[in-house]
Amino acid sequence: MESLLHSIRITINDKLYLKDPESSNLGKRIVGESILMINDIGFESFTFKKLGKKIGSNESSIYRYFENKHKLLLYLASWYWGWLEYQLVFATNNIPDANTKLERAIEIMTKATEIDLAFTHINEVLLNKIVINEYSKSYLTKEVDQENKDGYFVIYKRLVNRMSQMISEVNVNYRYPASLASTIIEGTLHQYFLIDHFASLTSCDNKNTPTEYFKHLAFNTLNNNK
Template identity: 55%
Template sequence: MQSILPNLKIQVNEKIYVKDPETSVLGRNIIKESILLIDEIGFDDFTFKKLGERIGSNESSLYRYFENKHKLLIYLSSWYWSWMEYRLILGTANMEDPCHKLKRAITIVTEKVEDDQTTEHVNESVLNRIIIAEFSKTFLTKEVDEENREGFFIIYKRVIKRIAEYIKEVNPQYPFAESLASTVTQGALHQHFLKDHFTTITNCNVTTTPADFYLHLVTGILNEEKQ
């Protein structure tokens, strides 16, 4: 995958940003440092003023790229899910067995994320921590329906649709493929959060991962449906 990813451009809806941050050194630095700063202080305390001070740039220069910090968070989330989609495509390529393909896909979207060295300005491991802690803030808003119509969440939904298709390949009769796929994708973030913060209400820990749980859950459900 490392030899292929540099040739792939992460796709993000152009309506999310004012200027594509991938097109300049400052823009890429905004992305790089915003990830690190949000991870350090949390999205609620994150401001463009603090980011500007961190990167040695005027606050006004950040607004040339993003209208506000909400749009920046949506951008980071879209980048993450686009990267995840590439991982799914490459990770399941040439896999003919539907069960193996589905298990590989579930593992990819639920396992602990390691930094991809081929993307110099994005630390995916840190970005994954942000997605776990902050992703729900992108859509738990009054503007969610309008932003959904604008296509802000299309990449996230594509990831879920892809997993749903893998579920249907394993069991075409299963009636809740999209619901199961979205439960796995979104639920994995929640289980990672519980594992790190509310350990008494999850069985996930250092030895049992969210990937283990969802592989067991999905396999059990689909096998039961076949009987």
């Protein structure tokens, strides 16, 4: 089983990069170090020039992999959603009961992130923080509709669709499965952001976790709309 997990590869839309960063040690260093740097200084202050200095490589070498830092952020977000998707599928594949399956799915989507040793060049804990703090910057742009057509958000949309299908399995008559699914996934990011920065605006904390909140929200909503 361990060897199987180590052979898993997160597949990203090839329009997001010029050269696949998974194809070389330099590419993996670019991805790994960019996560550390963006987490440290923020996306606005992050530049390829600073990243090149950090990894001891020319700035031009980074541009051979990514057209700009916006594409890099989209790549990192896509990798994160793909990583969550593989965990979701793996954890729920053999669960026949619809309620138990949805409960497990919510746990996967909302739990605190831990390091995954199957991907040694990625710090998933810091990547999760980047997605919480920076993900909206990847789609709140004038180009979002074209980028959506180009498939930049396909992994995220597929993840929402998987959750939506599980919700419908619990209550086939519920009219808003996609809305509830996206609320759980996006809402998780927002709740963790509030915990870190605006604690008075959320009832979630280390004791009352986002996981418990979204389980309560989902099952109360579904059970009261049958």
